[in-house]
Amino acid sequence: MNRMVALGLLLLAAGCKTDQGEPPAAKYKIELVKDVKAGVIWSLNFGPDGRLYFTDRDRSRVELSALDLASGNITTYASSAAVRDEGEGGVLGLELDANFATNKKVYICYSYWKDGDSSVEANARNRVSSFVISGSSLTGELKLFDDMLGWWNHNGCRVLLSPDKQYLFITMGDAAAAPSNVPGEPDDSQKAQSKKLLAGKIFRIKLDGSIPTDNPFYNDPEVSGQAKAMWTLSHRNPQGLAFDPATGKLWSTEHGPDKKDELNLIKPGYNYGWPDCMGTDPCPAHPPYQPAAKEYYSDRTIAISDLTFYRADAFPAWKGSLFFVTLKTGRMYRLELSGESIAEEELIVGNLNDQAGSYGRLRDVTVGPDGFIYSSTDESKIYRIVPDAQ
Known part of the structure; x- marks a missing residue:
């Protein structure tokens, strides 16, 4: 994947509850896959x-x-x-x-x-x-x-x-x-x-x-x-x-x-x-x-758009989570469900004060066979979220 351009870490999840048997919080970065x-x-x-x-x-x-x-x-x-x-x-x-x-x-x-x-x-x-x-x-x-x-x-x-x-x-x-x-x-x-x-x-x-x-x-x-x-x-x-x-x-x-x-x-x-x-x-x-x-x-x-569920192994802390993206605000949300209710919510891409979105209008989201999370934009770009070892 030497053509991919790392665009930097947007948000770093904090906290680690390994004493309770839970996986460490996910560390990730955003890469441009293709314009x-x-x-x-x-x-x-x-x-x-x-x-x-x-x-x-x-x-x-x-x-x-x-x-x-x-x-x-x-x-x-x-x-x-x-x-x-x-x-x-x-x-x-x-x-x-x-x-x-x-x-x-x-x-x-x-x-x-x-x-x-x-x-x-x-x-x-x-x-x-x-x-x-x-x-x-x-x-x-x-x-x-x-x-x-x-x-x-x-x-x-x-x-x-x-x-x-x-x-x-x-x-x-x-x-x-x-x-x-x-x-x-x-x-x-x-x-x-x-x-x-x-x-x-x-x-x-x-x-x-x-x-x-x-x-x-x-x-x-x-x-x-x-x-x-x-x-x-x-x-x-x-x-x-x-x-x-x-x-x-x-x-x-x-x-x-x-x-x-x-x-x-x-x-x-x-x-x-x-x-x-x-x-x-x-x-x-x-x-x-x-x-x-x-x-x-x-x-x-926020002009909510597509959603997907995460069942892969690249981000163990996110297994079972629902992800959705937005158009107007260019955000990606991660939700943990409890039955028919929302138990936890995390903003993965963007921030609550950024109405335009650093990556433009996020249209679709899916999970690749590599376990990375891919999203597309109205500006003809495809990004992915990958683990960050730093």
């Missing part, structure tokens, strides 16, 4: 070949890139699928198939124009498709979940395999000011509360795009068509999604409007309140309601 010099590095996934696969939001066609960490070389695989590249739309969520080593299949959530017509704003949409890497291309697009409402912002679009590798979970924002495409349904942020609109939801589908019959709304008389894929509803803009390997529970992060970004425990069939309730507020009008496990903060927003 991609492109657009927003939206999603990071390590492949079984050790390469770091990622999406660049700002592309006119669906593309996937792979970074060889040893050489620094990037290989890009392009498809013919046209992208709605506007604002927060573009090439977004990425997940690799469980059998990627042999089938080279990937799942990508991207923005597009319905019927290819960008002259009508109401044509803004998002979809999840599978592709296969073949040679230097992405081929064989299979549209799995389509016609989700889109806009220049609030497109959600994280994609995640279930722990049993049988299902895909998909986040979708409320599509902001996008008009309804179902007669009689709302055109404003109340779209998230509608059981008929594919906006402001988390969905669950099978890998072939079919909808599981045990989904919580599958037999709801108000729900038809693709809306049967709803797992939860009433989200503003869920930007992160991760399963806790220790418990199997699903967690998500969500943007608040100007305050109360959320860390949520996702429970099937539950209402998450938007736009009528935010954060940890009570919400008796929308049972069954699940308030945020924690809100950030009551008077401002």
Whole structure:
């Protein structure tokens, strides 16, 4: 890794409780892995070949890139699928198939124009498709979940395999000011509360795009068509999604409007309140309601983004921790959970007085096969956190 540039120690965890059998506090530093010099590095996934696969939001066609960490070389695989590249739309969520080593299949959530017509704003949409890497291309697009409402912002679009590798979970924002495409349904942020609109939801589908019959709304008389894929509803803009390997529970992060970004425990069939309730507020009008496990903060927003759980060995003191990153403040947080509550919180990157963030807007976070923690930025950079022996 001689190309990596150490950028210095940001924060040093203090204290050592080895007399209680606990591992020493983690000492770490931040390194620049690669300046991609492109657009927003939206999603990071390590492949079984050790390469770091990622999406660049700002592309006119669906593309996937792979970074060889040893050489620094990037290989890009392009498809013919046209992208709605506007604002927060573009090439977004990425997940690799469980059998990627042999089938080279990937799942990508991207923005597009319905019927290819960008002259009508109401044509803004998002979809999840599978592709296969073949040679230097992405081929064989299979549209799995389509016609989700889109806009220049609030497109959600994280994609995640279930722990049993049988299902895909998909986040979708409320599509902001996008008009309804179902007669009689709302055109404003109340779209998230509608059981008929594919906006402001988390969905669950099978890998072939079919909808599981045990989904919580599958037999709801108000729900038809693709809306049967709803797992939860009433989200503003869920930007992160991760399963806790220790418990199997699903967690998500969500943007608040100007305050109360959320860390949520996702429970099937539950209402998450938007736009009528935010954060940890009570919400008796929308049972069954699940308030945020924690809100950030009551008077401002940090633009919370993706999250991951740490189960590797490079940082023994962090095993089992949840990590998430933020856009507006460029921070990385480490949380220790106790059931459905937050037992401990530590700021790993950034500080509470730094509103800009020394490393820019942190978009995604993942753990590498080396046990190091990798994050991407909206400024086309990829960083990692490594142990510091000093």
